[in-house]
Amino acid sequence: MSQDFDADYWQQRYEQNQTGWDVGQITEPLKEYFDQLENKRQLILIPGAGNAYEAEYLFRKGFSEVYVADVAAAPLQNLKQRIPEFPASHLLRQNFFSLQGKFDLMVEQTFFCALHPSHRAAYARKCAELLQPGGRLAGLLFDTTFTKPGPPFGGSRQEYKSYFEPFFEFLHFETAYNSILPRQGKELFIELRALDKKDWKPSKYVPVGNSR
Structure with missing residues (x-):
């Protein structure tokens, strides 16, 4: 049965410091990916951003159009405290599935694994809807299973491919070589290019919604 991990659930996790996924900084796979990006005016969305170290890194490197979304207030407040100059209008306290707009790049970092698996197909479709044709979805997915009940929820690359293939061209979908030590060999680095809607398969x- 799918549990609804809503705003109150995630807010409580932050208030009780139950944030085992949070490593306190940007991880090397995303840092390396960001370092090769050249267009600092591209529209970037980080959904389910949590404390958003990725947004902090990008913003400090001069990327001016970075948007972060989360249903919990605490992580958005934490980012604003770390970077007072981060635009308040770019902090979206909102359900991912209700987001609107078109972006050039979406960043995935421990959001997909926080969704109940029954919402993963809807996530893939929503990502495609939020990206410009040719826009990229880049980030990390767990390629492992967990013994404890989720979140986080694990999975396999074969499963994930079935969700994304209707909407994306696969550019990179391989085991990350530079994961942090506890996640070595257990993460996929992905870079997917959004297809034009007329080319969707x-x-x-059946798409379903979720509250994070």
Whole structure:
């Protein structure tokens, strides 16, 4: 049965410091990816951003159009405290599935694994809807299973491919070589290019929503 991990659930996790996914800084795979980006005016969305160290890194490197979304207030407040000059209008306290707009790049970092697996197909479709044709979805997915009940929820690359293939061209979808030590060999680095909607393929999954 799918539990609804809503805003109150995530807010409580932050208030009780139950944030085991948070490593306190940007991780090397995303840092290396960001360092090769050249267009600092591209529209970037980081959904389910948590404390958003990725947004902090990008903003400090001069990327001016970075947007972060989360249903919990605490992580957005934490980012604003660390970077008072970060635009308040770029802090979106909002359900991912209700977001609107078109972005050039979406960053995935421990959001997908926080969703109940029953919402993963809807996540893939929503990412495609939020990206410009040719826009990129880049980041990390766990390629492992967990013994404890989620979140986080694990999975496999074969499963993930079935969600993304209708909407994306696969540029990179391989085991990350520079993961942090506890995650070595257990993460996929992905870079997917959004197809034009007219080129979407039929999906066997029925989209559903989620509250994060």
